[in-house]
Structure formats: structure tokens, C-alpha cells
Amino acid sequence: MKILRKYRLFISSLIILSVVFILNKEIGMNSVKTTYKSFKQMMFYIPPVFILIGLLDVWIPKEAMVHLMGEKSGILGIILAFLFGSCAAGPLYGAFPVAAVLMEKGAKFTNILIFIGAWSCAKVGMVLFEIANLGMKFAMTRLLIDIPGIIIIAFLVSAVTSDSEKKRIYDDAENL
Amino acid sequence: MNKILYIITALLLVLSFVRDKTKTKKSLLKAWKSFSHVLPMFLGVLVFVGMIISIINVELISKFIGSESGWIGTLLAGVFGTFAMIPSFVAFPMVKIFLSNGAGYMQVGAFLSTLFMVQLASIPLEIKYFGKSVTILRNIIAFLFSFIVANVVAVVMGVVI
Structure with a gap:
């Protein structure tokens, strides 16, 4: 039962996929192919990302993280959070487990959100690829408007979220 | 890389x-x-993404988000980006195709922004880590912010053309 619950999203996705197959065989086949492709992509990113999470957890002392990205880290914390997120590789869902470790280590909530924001739309590799495809002007415009956007969103979300909710999120992160 | x-x-x-x-x-x-x-969660998300990408039709979409489609097209593009979950190395070449098929910069700006910042498919995972209210709030604000991005991109890119 526990396994069934854990895999409920996966199971429901498979059920929907079989319905798609019955309705349209071609789209069904394409779905399987694309899923396989993104699965391969995911398997490529997973070993390094999770090993780095583990190393981060073991080697970075909590005091250092609190100092660098904690409540009193100020602008340095914001810059570090942004740089850390933009150095990442892989899809956004890879950012959440990393965010959990950062929480565990005492990083400030706004900095966590800035990290997530940078990971989502300002990754170095991504911007380079964007320049190659859509040109310097397009990529730089998007990046320059996204940087303040990410920071404003982080502070907005943090301001609206109650302290007890934040505490709950941090407590949950420790149990993950 | x-x-x-x-x-x-x-x-x-x-x-x-x-x-x-x-x-x-x-x-x-x-x-x-x-x-x-x-x-x-990863496995479930992957299958959903695979299905969404397969249902997408590039030419049809370029028509909907054409440069003359205005705010409605931009809104459509934003919604489309929210539902889609396409890795960036696919998204950028795809947007290039959109643009050459007549899509507008404002629309494409909204699409890319919501695609990266608002991911419906990974919301269950995000909730697991950030809880419901933070997740929903972050995604809604990011969705609205995407239209600012769209506008700025349109203005900057419009100067050249």
C-alpha cells in the first residue's frame, strides 16, 4: 500500500498514457519515445547532482552556510544564492532536493527562492544556448529583466508567507 | 558543458x-x-511531459501566437508555457521555429518565461518541498511576471525590426 501511494503519480500517468494510446496510437508512440528521451536525459544528470547534494550535506558545515546565505547574509547571500542557482545544470525539479539541503543548513528563505529562480531561468549553460539560438540581444534582455524579477518574486513570496509556515517547510526539509 | x-x-x-x-x-x-x-515523482512527471510534448503541434501553435495575435496570443503563449515542460535545449530551437513560422517576440517571450518559471507538471514535487501555499504563490507571481518579461522583450526586439 505504501509503495502504491508513493508511486500514485507515476501510476496515474501510465493509466492516462494507455488511454492516449487507445485514442491515438501515433501520439501514444511519440509519448513513449519522448518520455524515454527525457528519462535518458534525467539519468544523465542524476548521478552528479545527487552526489553533489550528498557532498554538500557532509562537507559544508552549518555555520558556514548560515554565515554565507543565512538570515544576516544580506547582499552577499543574495549574490551567492543567484550564482549557485545559475551554475546548476538540469531541469528545475532537480533544484528542489538541493533547496532542501540548503534549508537544512540554515540558508535564508528568500535566498532559497532566489536560488530556485536562478536555477529556473538563468543557468549559464541555458543562457549560452539561448544566445546561440535566439541571439545575444534576446538572451540578454530576458536575463536582465529576469534577475530583478527573481529577487522581487523571492521577497514577495517570503513576505506573504507566515513564519509558522516557513518553520514547517524547514522542519519538513530536515525529514526528507 | x-x-x-x-x-x-x-x-x-x-x-x-x-x-x-x-x-x-x-x-x-x-x-x-x-x-x-x-x-x-520524477517518473510520473516524465511520463506526463512526454505526453504533453507529443500532443504539441508546432505549426498550429505558431499561428495562435503570431505577431499579430496581441494580448490574447501572449496570454495563450503564457498558458502554453505553463503546461509544457520542455528542456531548454529543445525549447530554444523550437522557439526559433516558432519565430520563423510567424510567432511574435512578445508571445515567444511569455512562452519561454512561463516555460522556465512556472511548471505545472512539477508542482506536485514542488509542493512536497515547499508546501502548498508557497508553491501556488510562487507560480502565480511568476506567471504574472512573465507578461512583464514579454513586454520588455517585445519593446527591445521591436526596435531592431
Whole structure:
């Protein structure tokens, strides 16, 4: 039962996929192919990302993280959070487990959100690829408007979220 | 770019092992724990994404988000980006195709912005880590912000054309 619950999203996705197959065989086949492709992509990113999470957890002392990205880290914390997120590789869902470790280590909530924001739309590799495809002007415009956007969103979300909710999120992160 | 990630990880892992074997073992255990924790969700998300990408039709979409489609087209593009979950190395060439098929910069700006910042498919995973209210709030604000991005991109790119 526990396994069934854990895999409920996966199971429901498979059920929907079989319905798609019955309705349209071609789209069904394409779905399987694309899923396989993104699965391969995911398997490529997973070993390094999770090993780095583990190393981060073991080697970075909590005091250092609190100092660098904690409540009193100020602008340095914001810059570090942004740089850390933009150095990442892989899809956004890879950012959440990393965010959990950062929480565990005492990083400030706004900095966590800035990290997530940078990971989502300002990754170095991504911007380079964007320049190659859509040109310097397009990529730089998007990046320059996204940087303040990410920071404003982080502070907005943090301001609206109650302290007890934040505490709950941090407590949950420790149990993950 | 991707090889660098592996090289850095391998170097750090070797360094860690040389410095402290038990700590390294602990870190690998933590890596495995975090991984097995998110794997079920990952698998589900992947299948959904695969289906969404397969249903997408590039030419039809370019028509809907054409440069003359105005705010409605921009809104459509934003909604489309929210539902889609396409890795950036697919998204950028795809947008290039959209643009050559007549899509507008404002629309494409909204699409890319929501595609990256608002991901409907990974919301269950995000809720797991950030709780419902933060997740919903972040996604709604990011969705609205995407239209500011769209406008700025349109203005800047419009000057040239």
C-alpha cells in the first residue's frame, strides 16, 4: 500500500498514457519515445547532482552556510544564492532536493527562492544556448529583466508567507 | 558543458574520499536517500511531459501566437508555457521555429518565461518541498511576471525590426 501511494503519480500517468494510446496510437508512440528521451536525459544528470547534494550535506558545515546565505547574509547571500542557482545544470525539479539541503543548513528563505529562480531561468549553460539560438540581444534582455524579477518574486513570496509556515517547510526539509 | 559537471563531481568525490572515507560514505548514503525519495515523482512527471510534448503541434501553435495575435496570443503563449515542460535545449530551437513560422517576440517571450518559471507538471514535487501555499504563490507571481518579461522583450526586439 505504501509503495502504491508513493508511486500514485507515476501510476496515474501510465493509466492516462494507455488511454492516449487507445485514442491515438501515433501520439501514444511519440509519448513513449519522448518520455524515454527525457528519462535518458534525467539519468544523465542524476548521478552528479545527487552526489553533489550528498557532498554538500557532509562537507559544508552549518555555520558556514548560515554565515554565507543565512538570515544576516544580506547582499552577499543574495549574490551567492543567484550564482549557485545559475551554475546548476538540469531541469528545475532537480533544484528542489538541493533547496532542501540548503534549508537544512540554515540558508535564508528568500535566498532559497532566489536560488530556485536562478536555477529556473538563468543557468549559464541555458543562457549560452539561448544566445546561440535566439541571439545575444534576446538572451540578454530576458536575463536582465529576469534577475530583478527573481529577487522581487523571492521577497514577495517570503513576505506573504507566515513564519509558522516557513518553520514547517524547514522542519519538513530536515525529514526528507 | 555537461561533461564538466561529471568531471567536477568526480574530482570532488575523489578529494572527499582521500580526506575522509567515512564522511564520503555518509555523503553517498545521503545522495541515495534524496534520490530514492524523489524517484517516484520524477517518473510520473516524465511520463506526463512526454505526453504533453507529443500532443504539441508546432505549426498550429505558431499561428495562435503570431505577431499579430496581441494580448490574447501572449496570454495563450503564457498558458502554453505553463503546461509544457520542455528542456531548454529543445525549447530554444523550437522557439526559433516558432519565430520563423510567424510567432511574435512578445508571445515567444511569455512562452519561454512561463516555460522556465512556472511548471505545472512539477508542482506536485514542488509542493512536497515547499508546501502548498508557497508553491501556488510562487507560480502565480511568476506567471504574472512573465507578461512583464514579454513586454520588455517585445519593446527591445521591436526596435531592431
